[in-house]
Amino acid sequence: MTKAPNAAHAHADTADEAADRKVVEQEQAQIKDFVKKLSANDIKSGNWFTKLSSHAMNAYTERVDWQYFQDRYAGVPADAVVDQRIKMAARYAALEGGLSAGAYTATVAATIGSLGGASPATVPAAVATMMVDVAFVTQLQLRLAYDISVLYRVPLNVHDPEDLWKLIRVAFTIKSGEAANKTVVKAVPALVRPLVKRFYSGSAITAGKALPVVGKHLLQRNVIKIGIPLVGVPLAVLLNRYTTLLAGRHARAVFRNEARVIELAERLSKRSLHPQLMLWVAWLVIKADGKIADDEALLMRHLVRLVRERHLTVDQQLAQLVDINPVEVWRRIDAETGDLSDLLDAAHRVATVDGEVTAREKAVISELSERCSRV
Numbered sequence: 172m173t174k175a176p177n178a179a180h181a182h183a184d185t186a187d188e189a190a191d192r193k194v195v196e197q198e199q200a201q202i203k204d205f206v207k208k209l210s211a212n213d214i215k216s217g218n219w220f221t222k223l224s225s226h227a228m229n230a231y232t233e234r235v236d237w238q239y240f241q242d243r244y245a246g247v248p249a250d251a252v253v254d255q256r257i258k259m260a261a262r263y264a265a266l267e268g269g270l271s272a273g274a275y276t277a278t279v280a281a282t283i284g285s286l287g288g289a290s291p292a293t294v295p296a297a298v299a300t301m302m303v304d305v306a307f308v309t310q311l312q313l314r315l316a317y318d319i320s321v322l323y324r325v326p327l328n329v330h331d332p333e334d335l336w337k338l339i340r341v342a343f344t345i346k347s348g349e350a351a352n353k354t355v356v357k358a359v360p361a362l363v364r365p366l367v368k369r370f371y372s373g374s375a376i377t378a379g380k381a382l383p384v385v386g387k388h389l390l391q392r393n394v395i396k397i398g399i400p401l402v403g404v405p406l407a408v409l410l411n412r413y414t415t416l417l418a419g420r421h422a423r424a425v426f427r428n429e430a431r432v433i434e435l436a437e438r439l440s441k442r443s444l445h446p447q448l449m450l451w452v453a454w455l456v457i458k459a460d461g462k463i464a465d466d467e468a469l470l471m472r473h474l475v476r477l478v479r480e481r482h483l484t485v486d487q488q489l490a491q492l493v494d495i496n497p498v499e500v501w502r503r504i505d506a507e508t509g510d511l512s513d514l515l516d517a518a519h520r521v522a523t524v525d526g527e528v529t530a531r532e533k534a535v536i537s538e539l540s541e542r543c544s545r546v
Contacts, residue, residue: 188266191259195266199307206302214302220309220389224339227310228317228329235314237321249322250427256322257419260315261412264308268411271304308411309343309389315415316342316422323430343389344421432466432524436473439517444510446482448503449517450474450489452539455500456521459535464525497535504542511543 205226213219244252316338320327327334443449453474457467478484504511518539522532 191262192266195263195270198263198310199267199270199303202303202307202310206299206306209302214298219302219306223306223309224313224335227313228335228338231314232317232329235318235321237324240318240322249324249430253319253322253419253423253427256315256318257416257423260311260419261415264311264411264415265408267304267307267311268408271300271307304411305389308415312342312415312418313338315419316426319419319422320426323426325426325429325433341422341425342418344417428466429469432469433473435520435524436470436477439520440474440477440481442513443478443517444513445507446478447484447486448507449514450478450486451495451500451503452514452518453521454489454492455495455497456518456532456535458495459531460529461531466525467521470521470524497538501538501542504539505545515540515543 205223209219209222213222240252317327317329320338320341327338329335329338439449439453440446450471453471457463457471475490504514515536518536522528522536528536
């Protein structure tokens with residue numbers, strides 16, 4: 172006797188949920204071992220985040236690379252794989268939120284402020300439970316952001332402080348001047364928002380304000396789940412899922428855009444018949460309006476790298492330049508012979524990398540067009 176389609180789907184969903192739960196429980200067990208080694212001082216000072224970053228990423232990045240995803244998703248476009256990774260991480264986060272929140276009590280928030288000593292033995296069980304939740308979701312979101320960078324072929328070295336900080340900013344959508352409570356209030360159901368706002372305006376999270384920036388951001392986000400009686404479990408599930416979706420979508424936007432810029436740099440360096448001169452033209456276009464957008468800086472960095480690697484060309488004069496003089500660029504172009512259409516094409520593409528072409532960029536391209544046509 173065959174199962175009805177709906178019954179078959181329900182059975183498959185149950186099996187998938189059971190498999191997800193098993194993964195979450197295994198990961199949670201490892202996180203519990205990590206949390207047991209934290210001291211009360213680690214939690215209060217925010218040093219737990221420093222330790223977790225190392226714990227979460229060192230072995231993981233050695234195992235997970237481009238080939239890792241190729242073996243599992245051969246031939247599947249990066250966008251499709253990224254979408255699945257985000258959804259999977261959100262499911263894991265929600266499941267873990269439900270498992271952890273059942274053990275929360277309304278007194279945990281106050282307990283954070285009274286932690287003392289430097290021994291793991293001084294950490295109350297309720298706080299340890301909260302830290303498992305915080306550490307689990309933090310590790311999940313860090314790894315998700317890293318996965319997305321790998322899938323879009325954006326190189327990140329987590330042992331490089333600059334790259335690690337970039338990963339952290341992307342994973343936790345950290346923006347200067349943005350309070351964590353604004354993000355939380357947007358995340359919760361409308362019915363609960365007045366309660367959340369009152370909670371945040373009270374003294375329950377005063378201790379969290381003393382933590383370092385990242386630790387403060389992450390702990391505040393989690394304290395809200397345990398400080399409101401009765402809505403703890405559903406709110407924990409909702410917030411874990413929401414913040415993970417937010418982290419994944421933000422990482423996708425950032426790294427997909429960076430992949431677009433890198434792809435453009437590769438295309439320009441590959442096609443160029445005048446790679447060294449192309450760098451001068453690109454920099455002249457970028458500097459035309461007197462400011463440098465992030466995407467323009469990124470493009471220039473990768474253009475210089477690719478010209479060095481592909482054409483074995485390093486222009487020290489350009490590297491030491493403070494102000495670029497258009498006259499110098501025109502002199503270099505006038506000294507060339509033959510087809511210079513690749514330079515004109517590069518100028519057009521560089522001008523559009525950060526959006527609409529400005530009037531000053533158009534003026535530079537117009538002058539370049541005239542000079543290229545004279546050759």
